[in-house]
Amino acid sequence: MSNKKKILVVDDDIDLLEQVALILSNEGYDVITANGHNEAEETLLTVKPDLAVFDLMMEQMDSGFVLCHQLKRMFPGTPVILLTAVTATTGIDFTANTNEEKSWIKADAFIDKPARAEQLKSEVKRLLKE
Amino acid sequence: MKTLKVLIVDDEPLMRSGVIRVLKNFIVQLHELNHTAGFEFIEAETGEDGILKVESESPDIMLLDMKLPGIQGLEVLETVSSKKRDCVVIMITAHASIGMAVSTTKLGAFDFLAKPFTPNELKTTIEKAANYLIVQRHVRELERDKRQLRFQLISVVAHELKSPIAAIETYLKMIDDGMVKDEQQLKHVVERSIIRIQGMRKLIFDLLDMTSIEAGTKKRELVELDVIELARSAIDAVETEAMVNGVKVELVDNGPVPMIADRREIEIILNNLVSNAVKYNRKDGKVSVCLEREKDTIRITVSDTGIGMTPDEMAKLFEDFVRIKNQKTLRILGSGLGLSTVKKISHQYQGNVEVKSIPDQGSTFTVVLTSGKPREQ
Numbered sequence: 287m288s289n290k291k292k293i294l295v296v297d298d299d300i301d302l303l304e305q306v307a308l309i310l311s312n313e314g315y316d317v318i319t320a321n322g323h324n325e326a327e328e329t330l331l332t333v334k335p336d337l338a339v340f341d342l343m344m345e346q347m348d349s350g351f352v353l354c355h356q357l358k359r360m361f362p363g364t365p366v367i368l369l370t371a372v373t374a375t376t377g378i379d380f381t382a383n384t385n386e387e388k389s390w391i392k393a394d395a396f397i398d399k400p401a402r403a404e405q406l407k408s409e410v411k412r413l414l415k416e
Numbered sequence: 417m418k419t420l421k422v423l424i425v426d427d428e429p430l431m432r433s434g435v436i437r438v439l440k441n442f443i444v445q446l447h448e449l450n451h452t453a454g455f456e457f458i459e460a461e462t463g464e465d466g467i468l469k470v471e472s473e474s475p476d477i478m479l480l481d482m483k484l485p486g487i488q489g490l491e492v493l494e495t496v497s498s499k500k501r502d503c504v505v506i507m508i509t510a511h512a513s514i515g516m517a518v519s520t521t522k523l524g525a526f527d528f529l530a531k532p533f534t535p536n537e538l539k540t541t542i543e544k545a546a547n548y549l550i551v552q553r554h555v556r557e558l559e560r561d562k563r564q565l566r567f568q569l570i571s572v573v574a575h576e577l578k579s580p581i582a583a584i585e586t587y588l589k590m591i592d593d594g595m596v597k598d599e600q601q602l603k604h605v606v607e608r609s610i611i612r613i614q615g616m617r618k619l620i621f622d623l624l625d626m627t628s629i630e631a632g633t634k635k636r637e638l639v640e641l642d643v644i645e646l647a648r649s650a651i652d653a654v655e656t657e658a659m660v661n662g663v664k665v666e667l668v669d670n671g672p673v674p675m676i677a678d679r680r681e682i683e684i685i686l687n688n689l690v691s692n693a694v695k696y697n698r699k700d701g702k703v704s705v706c707l708e709r710e711k712d713t714i715r716i717t718v719s720d721t722g723i724g725m726t727p728d729e730m731a732k733l734f735e736d737f738v739r740i741k742n743q744k745t746l747r748i749l750g751s752g753l754g755l756s757t758v759k760k761i762s763h764q765y766q767g768n769v770e771v772k773s774i775p776d777q778g779s780t781f782t783v784v785l786t787s788g789k790p791r792e793q
Contacts, residue, residue, distance in 0.1 A: 301583035301608050305590065312595060400582035403593065 290316040291414055294335035296326040296353060297369070298344040302399070306339055306369075309403045310410065323349040327356065334361055337414055339406075341399075342370045354393050365394040365413035369401055417443070418453040420546055423475035425466035425492065426508065427485050432459050435479060438535040444546045453546050463487040467495050475503055477545050479529075482509040482516075490523065497524030502553070504545045508533075572737050576619055576751070580612035619751040625684050626736075626757045629764070636678045643673040643682060643714060647705050650686035654694045662700040665690070669707045675714050675787040681761045682785075688754040689718040689781050695748050696779070697722035712787045719780035725773040733771060734759045758783065 293315045297303035300321060307317045318333055320326035323344050338357055342350035354366050395409045422439065424432045436457050444453045458473050460466040463484045470478065478496065482489035493505055507520045507528040517528055526548060527541050587605045596602050644667070651665050658665050675682070686705075693703040701721040708715045723745070725733070732738045737752040755769070762769050765785035773779035 299579050299583060301612060302579070302586070304608075305583070305586045308590070308595065399578075400586050403589070403595070 290314065291336040292316045292318060292333065293410070294318050294320065294326070294329060294333065294338040296320045296322070296339070296344070296350075297341040298322040298349075299341070302341065302369075302401075306401060306406065309401075309406055310339075313407055313410070315410070323353060326353055330357060330360060335364055337365050337367070337410060339367045339369065339410075340393075342368050358392055366392075367395045367397055367406075367409055367413070368393040369399050370396050418446075418451055418550070420453050420455050420476040420549070421458060421473060422455050422542075423458045423460060423466065423469055423473065423478045423503075425460045425463065425469075425478065425484070425489070426481040427461050428481075431481070431508075435538065438538050439542060442539055442542070444543045446550050447547055451550070453550070455542075461485075463489065463492040466492050470496055470499075470501055470503060474501075476549055477542065478503055478505045480505055480507055480525075482507060490520070493520065493523050493525055502549075504549045506541055506545055569736070573619075573623060576737065577616060580616045583612050584609045615751075619753070622751040622753040622757065626753050626760070629681070629684075629757060629760050636681070638676050638678055640674060640676050641679055641682065643675050643686075643707050643709075643716070644669050646679070646682050647686050647690070647707060647716075650683070650690040651705065653687060654691050657691075658694045658703070661694070661697065663694050663697045663703060664701075665694065665703040665705070667705050667707075673707045673709045673714060675709070675785070677765065677785070677787065681764065685716065685758050685761055685783055688758050689716070689783070692754065692781075693718050693720035693722065693779075695750070696720065696745065701778075709787075714785045714787055716783040716785070717780060719778060721778040724775040724777050724779055725771075726775055730771055730773055734769065 293310050295303060295306045295310065295317055296319075297306065298321060303319050303321060307319050311317045318329060318335065320329045326340075338354075340350040340353050342348075344350065350368050350370075354368065357364060357366060394413055397405055397409060422435075424435050426432050426435075439455045439457070442455060446453060455477075458469055458475060460469050464486050466478070466480065469475070480489050480492055484492070489507060489509075493507065496503060496505060504526045505524065507516075507525045508531060509516055509528055510531040520528055526545055529537060529541055587609050590596055591602065591605060596605055647667055647669075651667060654665065657663075690703065690705060693705075697703065697720050703718065703720050706715075706717040706719075708717075734755050736756045738756070759769050762783050762785060765787075767783060767785040769781060769783045771779055771781050
């Protein structure tokens with residue numbers, strides 16, 4: 287079916303990538319995966335996704351932010367879900383915790399890792415206005 | 417030069433000006449650190465004023481007269497001690513006695529001066545106090561750094577363990593939710609979970625290696641050993657993995673390489689270097705382990721024909737928890753602790769570890785160690 291919605295999933299952890307992809311393809315979406323920041327950039331040259339799911343921390347601490355910024359510049363209307371580990375409250379901060387940081391990132395939704403299938407599905411539906 | 421603030425609490429103006437005159441141009445050489453210290457002064461006529469000035473001026477050293485018009489010196493001492501101010505107190509007393517000294521030190525005084533005292537007595541006491549103060553502060557700083565480092569380590573470990581746990585948890589949930597459709601998918605999910613568990617185990621073992629080296633709590637047993645023998649068992653340990661990928665591992669030596677060392681430490685070095693050389697190799701690649709000894713210097717060289725590294729990647733390679741993350745290393749398990757531990761061990765043998773590498777051609781790691789009596793921690 288050509289009118290399937292395209293979702294770009296990016297994670298440098300191949301298992302988490304595969305899992306998110308499986309959850310979404312089971313829902314009938316056309317899932318395109320990219321294994322890390324560079325691969326995602328390459329993919330974006332040829333594909334215009336209807337929605338994107340990025341892991342926040344990949345090769346670099348802020349790969350997800352950077353990628354989000356790049357995607358929004360290319361396709362301002364494409365919603366982005368960031369997968370974050372906000373529960374890391376000890377020591378080094380791996381995530382954008384404050385609302386100020388979050389507003390700067392301009393992601394459309396944040397989901398805690400590990401992503402629960404139900405939450406992921408409902409956020410995707412909401413952002414795709416289905 | 418550091419400037420230390422001295423608060424003089426005494427009701428006699430002559431006493432205060434006398435102290436200032438003696439200490440004004442006095443410069444203390446601090447033993448521990450390569451520093452000198454000079455002094456500036458704050459004066460208080462009464463105990464009450466003294467307590468206020470401890471709060472407002474944060475003096476480093478307080479010269480405190482026992483006998484004051486209002487509240488007495490001992491009371492001031494008690495107040496200052498109970499607030500745990502970072503201030504060294506020296507009591508000034510006309511009625512010097514052993515009993516007096518004991519009771520004031522119990523209350524937290526560092527020392528006492530008996531009136532009348534000579535300029536030299538004052539200088540000696542102040543010099544001792546300044547050194548004590550600086551050393552105390554330095555120790556506290558070191559402890560704070562240590563705490564911070566430990567905290568950082570825990571955070572990183574927690575983070576490194578979270579990804580595999582998340583992966584395994586999600587796989588199990590997928591089975592539970594009936595998302596796994598067939599036998600083949602199930603096999604894949606189980607295999608991936610096992611691989612992630614192996615990764616966690618590797619992290620934990622590497623972490624234990626690292627902490628035992630760093631803490632220095634494990635007793636080092638220095639024995640005479642043959643490095644070749646340890647290299648052979650390191651090569652045996654990777655045999656299966658090498659075979660699967662068609663990697664050939666060769667050992668180059670010119671006879672025995674005796675060394676006085678802790679067996680476990682040399683094992684850690686060889687196991688890490690040899691297993692990395694196999695893991696980060698290409699299919700049908702080659703690994704060469706070369707051992708040389710010249711007098712007391714042992715040189716271990718491990719080269720591979722693998723994926724290699726860029727200068728940027730090499731620069732941070734030996735830091736804790738650094739893993740080179742790129743497309744080529746994606747499927748390779750690693751904790752990011754192996755090489756930093758190798759480096760720490762080599763330092764214990766007055767040695768070092770170096771790497772030369774060309775992307776897509778291979779890397780050569782060289783560890784140089786000194787046999788004999790390694791530096792005790």
